[in-house]
Amino acid sequence: MTDGWNARSAPPPTPGQPVPPGSPWWSDALADPWRDPWAPTAVVVQQPQSTGGPPPEPVVDPDAPRRSYTPILLICLITALLAGGLGGTLGYVFAVRGGVATGGGSQLGATAQEPPAAANRAPESLAGVAGKVLPSVVTVRVTGAIGSGFVVSANGYVITNDHVVEGADDTMSVSFSDGSTARAELVGRDPQSDVAVIKVAKSGLTPVAIGNSDSIAVGDPVLAFGSPLALVNTVTAGIVSAVDRTIEAGDAGTTRYYAAIQTDAAVNQGNSGGPLVNAAGEVVGVNSVIRSVGGTETEAGNIGLAFAIPINQAKRVAGDIIDHGKARRTVIGAEVATGGTSTTGARLRSVEPSGPAGGAGLKAGDTVTKLDGHLLEDGTDLIALVRKYAPGTTVSVEYRRGTKTQTASVTLAADSN
Numbered sequence: 001m002t003d004g005w006n007a008r009s010a011p012p013p014t015p016g017q018p019v020p021p022g023s024p025w026w027s028d029a030l031a032d033p034w035r036d037p038w039a040p041t042a043v044v045v046q047q048p049q050s051t052g053g054p055p056p057e058p059v060v061d062p063d064a065p066r067r068s069y070t071p072i073l074l075i076c077l078i079t080a081l082l083a084g085g086l087g088g089t090l091g092y093v094f095a096v097r098g099g100v101a102t103g104g105g106s107q108l109g110a111t112a113q114e115p116p117a118a119a120n121r122a123p124e125s126l127a128g129v130a131g132k133v134l135p136s137v138v139t140v141r142v143t144g145a146i147g148s149g150f151v152v153s154a155n156g157y158v159i160t161n162d163h164v165v166e167g168a169d170d171t172m173s174v175s176f177s178d179g180s181t182a183r184a185e186l187v188g189r190d191p192q193s194d195v196a197v198i199k200v201a202k203s204g205l206t207p208v209a210i211g212n213s214d215s216i217a218v219g220d221p222v223l224a225f226g227s228p229l230a231l232v233n234t235v236t237a238g239i240v241s242a243v244d245r246t247i248e249a250g251d252a253g254t255t256r257y258y259a260a261i262q263t264d265a266a267v268n269q270g271n272s273g274g275p276l277v278n279a280a281g282e283v284v285g286v287n288s289v290i291r292s293v294g295g296t297e298t299e300a301g302n303i304g305l306a307f308a309i310p311i312n313q314a315k316r317v318a319g320d321i322i323d324h325g326k327a328r329r330t331v332i333g334a335e336v337a338t339g340g341t342s343t344t345g346a347r348l349r350s351v352e353p354s355g356p357a358g359g360a361g362l363k364a365g366d367t368v369t370k371l372d373g374h375l376l377e378d379g380t381d382l383i384a385l386v387r388k389y390a391p392g393t394t395v396s397v398e399y400r401r402g403t404k405t406q407t408a409s410v411t412l413a414a415d416s417n
Helices: 027-031 070-097 126-136 311-324 379-388
Strands: 137-142 145-151 157-161 173-175 181-190 195-200 221-226 234-251 254-263 275-278 282-290 306-310 334-336 346-351 367-371 394-401 404-411
Touching: 126 137, 126 145, 126 221, 126 234, 126 275, 137 157, 137 221, 145 221, 157 282, 157 311, 181 311, 195 311, 221 282, 234 379, 254 282, 254 379, 282 311, 306 311, 311 379, 334 379, 346 379, 367 379
Parallel strands: none
Antiparallel strands: 137 145, 137 173, 145 157, 157 195, 173 181, 181 195, 221 234, 221 275, 234 254, 254 306, 275 282, 282 306, 334 346, 346 367, 367 394, 394 404
């Protein structure tokens, strides 16, 4: 029995041949030129539209489930947004860390954290010490010269060098780190110690902290303040290179002797009278002398050899000037030979019988080899070291008389001038 709906009941027509009448509706598929690759020509024939009856309904598989694509689209959208956000963030981080510009200009290097302001520096840091001391440092302006100084009392007393105020007149003035200026007058000076005191006509001053110059040691960090070469508010750093470095200096007939603090902090002309400060912000010296390879004073410049008067000595001299109008000079009561000696030590040319040395048993011709443990090379060392101490101080003295070495205790005194 033949079933017209069974594909196996009738043989398939030969490709390109007409389909016999009565064949099933789909049996002409092999004769369709769009399905038959061997058909000679593919032609689309425009069929006339039907003028009546409802339009054909689309063929739909009734057994296929109806699926909604909304959840899938939402998942894809959320994933794309997350991926885009993560990618943008990572790209920005890598760009900033790699030094790529994020704006319109070129940014070079990594982004650094903003440093704290100078006012927020740790008090023990160099910047902290500088910030503490600078308001108390002044630039001293004398006719034809410039130097430095520092405030030692709230009522306006300022310590500086004698050679800074030499020749000062009524036009002397000082300027402060904040740019303000004030008139200054000379209180007194001591040429041999190179210490002078001036007084500033200004209220609300902050004095410096005074340290102990006897407690410093070689290698301690120090800061030098002043106006080198007229560059005001300058701070330089270094270390204590030596202590009790005896220096003989002078000009215009005045010879000055220092048992100085030597430092490699840069000090130049104009630093004279400024403070040398330790790491605690305490003044330990008064910058006074430099060594230079220059042939003249105008050629002199820093070569890492600068010398400061110990603050214990400068404070004592300044106090004498303020309280008594002049400074007392410490003496040992003997005259020494300086230069040209063939022996090491300070040879005594004469001794005052009633003076400190004579009272301790020293005589002319004796050679002092040590003073309070310090080795002496010549008479200059003895003068400089004696002036370091206050009158009334008792020091041990080692001396040589003939072939014998002896010791004595000498109580130093103030001169009678």
